[in-house]
Amino acid sequence: MLLRELSEAFGVSGCEDEVRGVISEAIRGRVDEVRVDSIGNLIALKRGTGESALKVMVAAHTDEVGLMITHIEEESGAIRFRPVGGIDDRILLSKLVLIGKERVPGVIGAKPIHLIKEEERKQVVRVDQMAIDIGAKSKEEAEKVIKIGDYAVFATEFCPLTDDGLRTVKGKAFDDRAGCAVLIEVLKERYPFDLYAVFTVQEEVGLRGARVAAYAIEPDVAFALEGTICDDMPKKKDVSPTTKIGAGPAITIMDRSFIADRGLVKLLVETAEELGIPYQFKQPGIGGTDSGAIHLVKEGVPSATVAVPCRYIHSPVCLLSLEDLENTARLMKAALGRLVTRRFVDS
């Protein structure tokens, strides 16, 4: 399964080549041109039928949040690290990680409960107090397999959880390998316009890949495909779940990075309703995506974001529903097909 390969690929921001490799293989034969730009974005052009002169960019980011090795202690060989992208310190302790291209296994050590004093239990252990243990005896031994600046990812195996109903799967990095999987599926079809599928880099550290890709492509319209926050566990108050698993693709109206183009939101909603595809609006005001960078490039680009709801993102293990993933791909294919025949931008 392609999603397994994407999820298990090693691709922290700035070190996306393995993911790029998986995607290059997957889109071979489906696109007309492929190039990798200077920052590392994989840009694939799928020529249109010639009916429309529009240039449409669809972006999904290849990078994931992870860790970077910053220091190895002289005496103990303990390996210190810092997060790359947004990671909550509290989810790190006792997790298995894989370091560097050689995937050296290690564990973020946690103090046994026997040794933790009452007041310590109420405190959050900060990332700068943690260390990765690879079982090395000394700094010298650790340095044989690890260097400062090496990246580390969570050691999470992809695995289906339920075979029917929501068809839930678990894995790491669904933010945004889910979007990558959708974009690869979108490339199966030909559209009336030239479609630039951009598998971007460094989204998690500031939408950096998308900015330069959009500058080069100068699209007329853009979409970002995402794996987004899903907080639908039971709550005390009747408030937004951000998105709900199984409720279909989540369309963004406004987040911290941009306000979605209203014409494009209308196109997505109308398409979903006409085809009976479930959809939901993501809770406004939360998060940010590549659209935040793309929509401000040059004289501006009408942009929208569509996402697969993923529980527990930015942690070692996320959950998504394959139903949602497939519905997101269905919606995107159909909406792109209609982009030129419907009036999609308010005049």
Place this chain on the structure above:
Amino acid sequence: MKELIKKLVETYGPSGREEQIREVLKAEIEGLADEVRVDTMGNLIALKRGSGEGLKVMLAAHMDEIGIIVTHVDDKGFLRFAPVGGVRPLGLLGGRVVFANGTVGTIGLEKREPEDENKIPNLDKLYLDVGAKDRESVPVGVGDIACFQRPLADRGDRLMAKGFDDRIGCAVLIQVMRDLEAWPHDVYFVFSVQEEVGLRGAVTSAYGIQPDLGISVDVTGTGDTPEARTMAVSLGEGPAVKVKDGGMLAHPAVKNLLVETAEGLGIPYQLEVLERGTTDAMAIQVSREGVPAGCLSIPCRYVHTPSEMVDHHDVLNAVKLLVAVLSKPIDLG
């Protein structure tokens, strides 16, 4: 000019939902420009061509105002919301807001524990009540945006209203368009969008126009109220020429241009150093290869509340100063 100001401040137009205010502005500038266009982001751009011997000047005032966006409608018909721009809980409580479709709501507060009663609540403790009986009867939904609803109060010299930030700048731009008689420059009057959420309209419009000089016209805070944060700007002592704010340092030549013009004509002015916040000029300044940029500010009390206050004379003097600046050749050195 008060009639124009009243019309502009009372129109609906939070960031990202500027259609209504844009139509009002379009109607007001009808016949005043050589070219008018709306760009991809929704900025309204009007060009008044000069004699051809001057610079390409961009004047920017943002048409959007702060607001709130619906994030959730609960079973009982109450709404939760997130801020659009710098909305603060103290300015919201008991206030009324209005949506594009005319739906009016008021902001309520959840019960608080005794120990929290003297603290300012977070936005997630507030909710919006549109008078609905259940979820089904709520006439708006997730993603709909509301702004303050409040009529202008004319106290003679002093005016009170929501949305002076930055409809007062829009009013100044329109009045400058009306008053210009002879000018050498190609002047682009930009009524920008989405300033309150990150100067976004100014980013793309400045890129498109590529001006030689950029001046934004926006509000700034004052230090003339009881126990105010120290700031050497007061209501009624003239428009404020920006030296610095939280996002930019005004180009010295642009600052001097405004100061020298004001002094030459005896127009009262103040110098502005704003500690926090910024304006469209910050985005214009770093567009492409960089643009000499500055800002002329209208002193305004209670910015980002439903009752902002400006002095009418400051507004008139801002118009006078900008008309004078644009009417002569400009040498930025």
